[in-house]
Amino acid sequence: MGFYLFKKVPLNLSSLKTKWNTVLFIVQLLLVFLNISTDSLLANITILLAYISIEVVRIVWANQIASFSKKLTYFEEQSMHFNDTFRLVRNERHDFLKHVSTIHFLLEKGEHNKAKSYLDELVGGYEETNLSIKGERGIVAGVLHQIYKKAKASGISVVYDFDIPLSALPLSDRHMVTLLGNLLSNSIDACEAWQQKTNESSLITVQFFKRSGLYIFICKNNTLPIPTNILDNLFHSYGNTTKSGDHEGLGTKMIQEIVQQHQGFLDFIFKNEEFSVKIKIPAMR
Template sequence: MTGLSGKWHLLLTILQLAVVSLSFADLPVLLHFMTLFLFAGTETIRLAATNKFYALSHELEQAEKQQAHLNETFKAVRNERHDFLKHVSALHFLLEHQKHDEAKAYLDDLVGEYEQTNLSIKGERGIVAGMLHQQYKRAQTAGITLVYDLDLPVSALPLPDRHIVALAGNLLSNSIDAAEEWQAARGKQAEVSMQLYKKSGLYLLTVKNTTMPLPVNIVDRLFEVDGLTTKGEEHDGLGTRIAKDIVHKHGGYLDFVHKDEQFTVKIKIPSVTGDIQKEQKD
């Protein structure tokens, strides 16, 4: 669903045709102007309704993706819990038979697997955990090192969950895209990191990634212009603008640095965004 249904389009078209037919009638000038305004008003309603339906459709699509990510994360946790006793039994067997080196190697592998999930979901609310876990798996599949250096959960940001997912999700997705391109070109492992901590009433969120050199005209307007992207035609270039709009909406500040094939985004968000929004509205 990307707009009004055919039924509503037909109804509005009939109404507009009826209005147009009145313009040919022998009516006072004032009524002719009224028919013109009625026609324009009908078309405005059509466009507004179509845009609203499109926005709702986009939100529904994003919600479905987030639900899928959450389900995937839940499945991973459930599988790990299901296999936990099996791993304990295997370790117990190795230790009973004095196979300490094998037990240590087995345990190291096991801890590494659990950390992949734990780093993504520790202390996070469901929808945010799903997004972080999905981005972690995506980076892992691409052979990219993704580090979550979080003093507190991303869910702790004083934003609605949908804004946290859109903000962090877009930043991570863009970073992984750029790192993947750099990795293919340079033949070395790329890195992406997300850091979050709180200081002096501010939440400080930093996302870094390796990247290919970017044209100056792109860098200067990267977070300002819709549709501007350093990636291929299949990308719409909306992610950076969406991120900046969310930060500004909550009274925050966004800055970025591109230097020596590394791109860094730094975001500061006040711990109490509601008061700032109220002051800006007043």
């Protein structure tokens, strides 16, 4: 009842499917009948503990399956984005000589203004791709490029200010995708809500640099006011989210777990409708 009333952990009981939920329910029902048929206090306590243990196993097992399914779906999406980025770079390389020939033709005809406009448009597209892929390993470039495109489609400005490539972080591809994907997706969601409320343009700034043996990652974005009860538990427990709809608040806790696994430190500040997350991770592998 405590889990249901206070929701200190997410409940994903449907992940076990009907078969296993039925088996566990039957076992618990048998324990109830056994409890009724005995007058021994010790036996009753033992049965109660067994009943509670089964429920704990059900919740933990279901959450593990739900978490695995969520991660699997997320990585499939990121793999698709990585392939899209790879195809984009390949297409740009394939068409590069054609663009050069077009510009050369326009210059030969003396149409300098058209050549300049064509070149500006071409460079703008290349800069967008280059922001995401320069110096990054493939999986990181895919995430950054996908986030950049998604933000741009929503009218959100994104600034990547990296002293060194993000790929320098001593994280596996799996952890890198989870960390970046959740942080930046949350930033986009917050900016979209802020734009709808204020009718102003929003901004996401991502900084990455190395200082005194630490990799420092900072992400800032506009956001609507966040309730104090959410802020107090953000990044520390599941089920805390400012989003409406079918959101379980898993992302922020997953971010914190990854930072802790790498002996890092996470801090966040909400001030003047701006949310800032700072992550410090030791520069060791």
